[in-house]
Amino acid sequence: MSYNDYLPLWDEKKVQKFRSGSRRCSWIPVAIAMSVLLNVIFILGPSKAAPSTMPPAPSLTALDNYQHLNSQPIVNAAFMSTTPPVNSDENKIVTSLYTDAFAPGVAALGHTLNKVNSSAGRLLLYLPEKISSRALCIATSTGFVAYPIKRIPPPYEGVHPHFLDQYSKLTLWSLDSLSVQSLVYLDADTLVHRNFDELFSMPFNFAAVPDVYVDDPGFTLGFNAGMLFLRPSSTVFERMIAQIGTANYRAEDAEQSFLNHFYGSEAVRLPYAYNANLAIKRRKPDLWADLKREARIVHYTLVKPFLQGDYEEVELMEMDKNIVGQYGAWGGIYKEELDDWAQAWRETLQWHGADIAECRRSYHHS
Template identity: 50%
Template sequence: MWIFSRYKDYTPLWTDVASLKQANRAHALRILAILLVILVSVWYNGYLIAKLAKKWPTPLDNYQQLNPNPLLNDEFYQSFKSPTHDETAVVTCMYTDSYATAIATLGHSLDRVNSTATRLLFYLPEHVSSEALCIATATGFVPHPVSRIAPPHNGEGTNKRFLDAYSKLNLWTLNDAGYKAVVHLDADTLVLRNFDELFALPYRFGAVPDVYVGSHGFALEFNTGVIYARPDTAVFRDMMEKMQTLSYDEIQADQAFLNQYYAASAVRLPYAYNANLAIKVRKPAMWEDLWKRARVVHYTLVKPFLAEADNSGETIVPMEGLEENIRARMGEFDGVFEEELLEWLGQWKETYAKYGEKLKECEGKVGDV
């Protein structure tokens, strides 16, 4: 054709026909080898996917309503002595004003189950207002200022919501105040039943295994929303030293650190002590059984006292707006948490009915905390 006429007098540089054929064969073999590798890879990945699809689920993913026995051994529970008030403590933490009403409600929920331990509120004086502290302590928590424990490496890699969370580690200094056993409850928890039996545990540390809505599912790692611990200042000093050099995923702050620090020595407590809302999404049948015996419910996915869907807590919901806020959030996750949100709302209403005058006095309060 005319478009190739310009090359009619072109002489190839490679005139050795045998060498040219050999080069073509080598090129063809390379292509075949690549295609073979691709085919083997596709086959092997298909094999693995098929194998995973047929993998027998864990007992939790395959949860069935089989076990009718109570959580605690009756003989032990009948002989159990209530813990000493001065030697045991329920502790929660407040790093921002937006959690004040949650802590007030948590305090009331402890009243409802006749909790016998001292109640301590760890708070950061530089981050909390007088008004918020007044609200949070209206139902029985004793204010206990603590120093902020900064995240290692200037917080690089730590979720911004958890930058103050390492301050929770001040729990281990409470032996200096005479406490022999403590239970820490995150401020987004609510107590449904008495858990005094935890104070009798002989172990150094215990927590409930975590659970995620996504593919991670039921995890070996524990969730630090509820912690049982025996305070020890020597352990605290050791933590502070090792935190700076320990290798772990820092995005979840204190939770990731404690999982690495206690690792194989942590006692995994039953899910009843930290009924994470994620369980209801992950395995509704398990939640149905769990709700009947849960000691503590953990509002992880939807926090009724916060306004934002991402639970950032940047907006403070006023006391008079809590019910409206809760009802506005009931549609989240296709409304699956309506019962649990109504439980929190009911306990908030009880809190306000009992402590309303005291809570009103807190509004507009200024001064040192």
């Protein structure tokens, strides 16, 4: 017996009405199912059939979402071919020495400047009361000319202990007294990878590279003071000295914070190639990989190959061992950069080892 022949125990008219209504409503589940299916096809189908035309959700900044898109060189070769050679008397590359521990860094920096054939003059600002004759001898062994300066003390309390002498960097603006028309300042913890004499052709008064942090805010418009381009002016220097104790800025970061406030919107922001801060590699490895192809100056902000402990001096013959001891810093991501510095130091000893050895002999007890 089929189910169509089966009659429940109720009135036949009600049965017929029930069957009629069931037929009328039987299309509803089918319609719902089709609607669901069509929506699934509509949502998922395009991604399988063709690439989406909608961009992905943006990251925090364009640099946090870095992509290798542009292959144009930073410097226009045709323009540079029309610029005159750099005058070494009027254009200087300047560094500083406030503690003996940084002397090997200055020596290695000088060697890398020699390698890239920069034609600018060299100048080393140092504090006579803080630097031994031995350290000064080592620091100037690769071409920097020593120039003693007076220490500019911090005007505020709360300056980071490593930056207590950094206000002395403002002396750069007084170097027009030496007939210096333009200069590039480099911290002693930098290495030069490519010639950057093109900077001396800029018409601006001040330029620097935006800073980078390993955490938030990451990439910023505030600049790092480890590399600066400037045109000295004693008038500007006097104005700075008059304002460092009255301007409202973060004291902990010393002269870098003051300069960011002093120049603010007028500072020309240079590409990262002129201050390749190691923090970039930690923040965005893809950007770092591209950056190293064009980098002029690499800044050893997060590891210092020539220091140990809390900015303590390393014996010169222990330098390689000290560098290897830093391989594990920051999860080992800077081994390549540490090796780069180690290679520069070995070359420094190869080319200037006799002078450095004489420094150690002549000023052993100084």
